[in-house]
Amino acid sequence: MYEFGPYALDVHERRLWNAGHVVALRPKAHDVLVALVRRAGTLVTKRELLDLVWRDVSVEEGILAVYVSSLRKSLGDCGETGAYIETVPRAGYRFSGAVRLRTVPAEPLSMRWPIGVLPARPEVSELIGRGRACLMTASRSDIPRAVEAFRSAIALDPDYAAAHAGLAVAHCAEAELRLAAPQVAYPSARAAALRALAMEASNADAQVALGTVLFLSDWNWNGARRSLERALELNADHTEGWLLYGRLLEALGYLAEGLAAKQRALERDPSSATVHLQIALSYWNQRRYDDMIAWATRSLDLDPQHLLAREYLASAYWKKGDLDRHMAESLTHARAAGAPLDLLEDLRRTYDTRGRAGIVEFALRANANGPPMQLALLHGEAGNLDEAFAHLDAAIASRDPALVHVAVAPQWDCLRGDARFHERLEDVGLDAAADRCQRYLQQHGHGP
Structure with a gap:
C-alpha cells in the first residue's frame, strides 16, 4: 500500500x-x-x-x-x-x-498461520492483482495473461489459496471466451478451486472459484448459489463475487435481484468497463434495449477496445430493428477483431441488397463450422427450427457456458414459442427460471 x-x-x-x-x-x-x-x-x-x-x-x-x-x-x-x-x-x-x-506488521514468531492464510509475499500479491485485473477486462487477449500470472504466483507460493482460486476462475474464462475447449478448461478449473478450498475453506476467493465452476460448468444452480452467498458473507466487498452472483440470479429468472447484485459490484469498482457491461446485460435480459445501449456505451467510454461491449451494442440495435446502427457497430467490431477487408465489403454489400434476411444468411455461411450454440441462434433467426433445435441439443450436450442464460436472454426468443424449447429448459433445470422471467416482463411491460 x-x-x-x-x-x-x-x-x-x-x-x-x-x-x-x-x-x-x-x-x-x-x-x-x-x-x-x-x-x-x-x-x-x-x-x-x-x-x-x-x-x-x-x-x-x-x-x-x-x-x-x-x-x-x-x-x-x-x-x-x-x-x-x-x-x-x-x-x-x-x-x-x-x-x-505501508507494510503488514511482523507477527510474533510464536504465531502459527493456517496453510493458505499466511500473508502473501509482495511479488505474489502483485501477480494475483495482475491476474485479477486481466480477468476483469473480459478480453480474449488478457485471459491468457491472467492464467500466466496466477501460475507464476503459485510457482512462488504453492500454498496460497487465492492464487489457486484465481487460476480456477481464469480457466473458466478460457472456456467462456472459447480460448479452450470446456472439456479441457473446466477440469483444470475444478481442480484449482478444490485445491484452494482444501487450503482455506473460509477464503472468499476460493468460494467464488467453486461457485464459478458449479455455475458455468456443472449447471449446479443451487450449489453455485450457496458458494457465492457464502463468499459474500465472508467478504461483502468482493467485486467479482457480486458480479457473478448477479449473473447467476438472472440465469435463475430473478432479473431485478440480479441487477441489484451487479450494482453492488459497481459501487466497489466504478471504473470497470466489464462491470458496466454486465449491467448492460441485465437490461438486455429485461428487454430494456435503450438502457442497455446507454450502459454498453459507458463501457466503451471506459475501454474503447472492449470487443464484447461493441458486440452487445450491435445486438441491442438488432433487437430494436435499427439495422443501420447494427451494421455500423458490427463492422466496427469486425475491423477491431481483425476481419479481412474483403469479408467486410461482402457483408456490407449483402446488407445493402438483402437487408435483415441477408445478414442472417451471410452469418450462417461465415459460421458454418461455428459452435453449435451460435448455429442454433442463427438457424432460429432464419426460421429453420428443426436445424436450430438439433444444434441446441449439441450445445446442451457439451455444456456450453453461453447457455446459462438460455431461460431469460432475448436472443432465444426466436425459439421460445416452440414447445420443444420448454422441454430443453426442463432438461437443464431452468423451466422455473423462464416462468419467473416471463412474469417479471409482463409485470413491467417488457417482453419479446
Whole structure:
C-alpha cells in the first residue's frame, strides 16, 4: 500500500483511495500510476513506461500524455509540474510526491498461520492483482495473461489459496471466451478451486472459484448459489463475487435481484468497463434495449477496445430493428477483431441488397463450422427450427457456458414459442427460471 498526501494506492486490490473513497481510474491509468509511484523521485522514461504498461501491445508514445493527463485530473494535480506527477520534457515523467510504503506488521514468531492464510509475499500479491485485473477486462487477449500470472504466483507460493482460486476462475474464462475447449478448461478449473478450498475453506476467493465452476460448468444452480452467498458473507466487498452472483440470479429468472447484485459490484469498482457491461446485460435480459445501449456505451467510454461491449451494442440495435446502427457497430467490431477487408465489403454489400434476411444468411455461411450454440441462434433467426433445435441439443450436450442464460436472454426468443424449447429448459433445470422471467416482463411491460 503506497500512501501520498490523502491518497492510498492499493496495488493488490488495484484501487486508489482518497480519504476513504475510491477514486475511479481506468485500468491502464492505474498501471501507469503504479509504475511511477514505485519509482518515486526517479525519472521514468517514456520507453520504460510503455514497456511496463503495454508490454505486449504496440501503441504510440502519445498515449502516455493522455493517461498522465487523466491521472492528474483524478489526483487534482494541475500543470506539468504538479504536486505529484512532473513532466520531464522530451524524456518522461517523475512522481515527485512524498511516498510512504505501508507494510503488514511482523507477527510474533510464536504465531502459527493456517496453510493458505499466511500473508502473501509482495511479488505474489502483485501477480494475483495482475491476474485479477486481466480477468476483469473480459478480453480474449488478457485471459491468457491472467492464467500466466496466477501460475507464476503459485510457482512462488504453492500454498496460497487465492492464487489457486484465481487460476480456477481464469480457466473458466478460457472456456467462456472459447480460448479452450470446456472439456479441457473446466477440469483444470475444478481442480484449482478444490485445491484452494482444501487450503482455506473460509477464503472468499476460493468460494467464488467453486461457485464459478458449479455455475458455468456443472449447471449446479443451487450449489453455485450457496458458494457465492457464502463468499459474500465472508467478504461483502468482493467485486467479482457480486458480479457473478448477479449473473447467476438472472440465469435463475430473478432479473431485478440480479441487477441489484451487479450494482453492488459497481459501487466497489466504478471504473470497470466489464462491470458496466454486465449491467448492460441485465437490461438486455429485461428487454430494456435503450438502457442497455446507454450502459454498453459507458463501457466503451471506459475501454474503447472492449470487443464484447461493441458486440452487445450491435445486438441491442438488432433487437430494436435499427439495422443501420447494427451494421455500423458490427463492422466496427469486425475491423477491431481483425476481419479481412474483403469479408467486410461482402457483408456490407449483402446488407445493402438483402437487408435483415441477408445478414442472417451471410452469418450462417461465415459460421458454418461455428459452435453449435451460435448455429442454433442463427438457424432460429432464419426460421429453420428443426436445424436450430438439433444444434441446441449439441450445445446442451457439451455444456456450453453461453447457455446459462438460455431461460431469460432475448436472443432465444426466436425459439421460445416452440414447445420443444420448454422441454430443453426442463432438461437443464431452468423451466422455473423462464416462468419467473416471463412474469417479471409482463409485470413491467417488457417482453419479446
